[in-house]
Amino acid sequence: MNMDSTLKPVLATAAEHAPAVDADGRFPSEAVSALGTSGLMGLPLPEQVGGLGAGPPEFAHVTAELAEVCGSTAMIYLMHICGAMTVLASPPPGLPSLPSEMATGRTLATLAFSEPGSRSHFWAPITQAKHNGGDDVRFTADKSWVTSAGHAGLYVTSVLSADEPGTVDLYAVQAGRPGVSVTGSFRGLGLRGNASSPMCFDVTAPDTTRLGPAGAGFALMTETVMPWFNLGNAAVSLGLARSALKAAVRHTSSARLEHTGQTLAELPTIRARLARTSLQLEAATAYLQQAAASIAAPDEDTPLYVLGVKALANDTALTVTDDAMRVCGGAAFSQHLGIERSFRDARAGHVMAPTADVLYDFYGKAITGQPVFG
Ligand SMILES: Cc1cc2nc3c(=O)[nH]c(=O)nc-3n(C[C@H](O)[C@H](O)[C@H](O)COP(=O)(O)OP(=O)(O)OC[C@H]3O[C@@H](n4cnc5c(N)ncnc54)[C@H](O)[C@@H]3O)c2cc1C
Secondary structure: OOHHHHHHHHHHHHHHHHHHHHHHOOOOHHHHHHHHHHOHHHOOOOHHHOOOOOOHHHHHHHHHHHHHHOHHHHHHHHHHHHHHHHHHHOOOOOOOOHHHHHHOOOOOEEEEOOEOOOEOOOOOOOOEOEEOOOOOEEEEEEEEEEOOOOOOOEEEEEEEOOOOOOOEEEEEEEOOOOOEEEOOOOOOOOOOOOOOEEEEEEEEEOHHHEOOOOOOHHHHHHHHHHHHHHHHHHHHHHHHHHHHHHHHHHHHHHOEEOOOOEEHHHOHHHHHHHHHHHHHHHHHHHHHHHHHHHHHOOOOOHHHHHHHHHHHHHHHHHHHHHHHHHHOHHHHHOHHHOHHHHHHHHOOHHHOOOOHHHHHHHHHHHHOOOOOOO
């Protein structure tokens, strides 16, 4: 399969609808359904379940390309892949067709981790699951932000285990289950098409829908979710940054000061700022590619890449999109350059958990020999 020719029509669809998705704050249904028919929803899933069997580098490439044209679509895609890879890591025996449904795009997946009580500390749900007399558990989980809320078919939901006190369990909760509801709306500064609304999961969940044995949730979060999420979130950040930088180069190379006969890019301060910004983006992109290769073939450096890649890319995107706004002057405030959308969308990455500041703390602990989650 030629990935870029598969991706091209999806990018065209996402680009066409991105301005309206942002302006109206609506879910990018056209792009998500184009992703579904393209096969890319199963990009890193194994061929045995209908996926394409690709790896982290291809996933990072596709996610960054999507972000260049529509940040919301890229984030929805990222959450789907994270949900799907987590299910794949420990398929729940009660839902045997789930992997192939996700691989072929029939079921859109997402993660329902963040809670009002533990905020961005996604590894520490407050919701306690309890046994319901038999093998089922019951829980009422208020989740503060769930991307694709009301659009996803599968919510990978975290709770405190009913069986192993103080540990975390993940359940595959299907949208159609009684007690699954969207409890608010999402009006974000950026990523406005994400539908990242609060949800409540007031459900009875059979043990056979749990991912892995009781108490396995924390390991799934750190060993499966974090590598895919941090890598993909970094790719979204750098895709948004690249989009803003390209637009800034285009604008400053063509906008002229007629009285001096110069373009904006001929001003030394502007071209120097573009150069510095461009180098920051290239350096972060090279690190992203190294991180993707390391996650594909893990060794002792991989945990550091997992911690570092998101923080570096999130902050690079803040700098690059800010500089792109700056060199384009007042024109960047207008929507026609597309830079202000990338600027707003890029603000989300560093506050998405694990937040960039938490990752710096973790990375600092890791390189000084302290326990990361201690
Ligand atoms: C667009 C969007 C989509 C989202 N989608 C999802 C989703 O699909 N699923 C999901 O589960 N969640 C999702 N989230 C939630 C996200 O992952 C975070 O949980 C949320 O953004 C945290 O916001 P908060 O106000 O609770 O942050 P807080 O936890 O209150 O953080 C406030 C500040 O404190 C800092 N901070 C907190 N703890 C530490 C620490 N230990 N060390 C250093 N600094 C610290 C943070 O970095 C931040 O700067 C989404 C968020 C956004 C913005």
